[in-house]
Amino acid sequence: DAGVIQSPRHEVTEMGQEVTLRCKPISGHDYLFWYRQTMMRGLELLIYFNNNVPIDDSGMPEDRFSAKMPNASFSTLKIQPSEPRDSAVYFCASSHGTGGRETQYFGPGTRLLVL
């Protein structure tokens, strides 16, 4: 199995630009999670989906952030407009079964730098 796939691996953009991060979960997994990791705040859960439906988006910092999961094999996290404080590593993770009670499998992350 290829594991969780994220793209791009690195993104450098200028403030005000739209950024789209992509994730392909492990086949058969019904939970998908988006996390953000920074030195200051650690690893934060942004949003998670169950069977393609957003369940909890309370971690999404602002309306500038949006996430979609149009099908079981693809999800996007969009930031529009981006700001320098959005610079972080964004991880996607997936799991099978009741998400928090089972192992979560993380992708390699997208390192985002907003100038």
Next chain:
Amino acid sequence: SQQGEEDPQALSIQEGENATMNCSYKTSINNLQWYRQNSGRGLVHLILIRSNEREKHSGRLRVTLDTSKKSSSLLITASRAADTASYFCATETSGSRLTFGEGTQLTVNP
């Protein structure tokens, strides 16, 4: 303080020594998990211990859970240079959310 705080923040040991990391949390949990993160990589699941379990082993890893003290420890025996990484505990309280601690940076010197 956030749920799931690791202690110490950083630990440096020699190869062959044992490494112990601790995690404290504040609210009741259903389970607690430990993850490892190598520099520049994603997190990798190590072990899960449920609230009704007290100890669990996996290879060179030993995890304990004390729900009365709201704490857990991760012991890595006979450490290797390849064990150098950040280690995170994560707690599941309800639903499907995992809350991660700030991590312990372990350095194993050859």
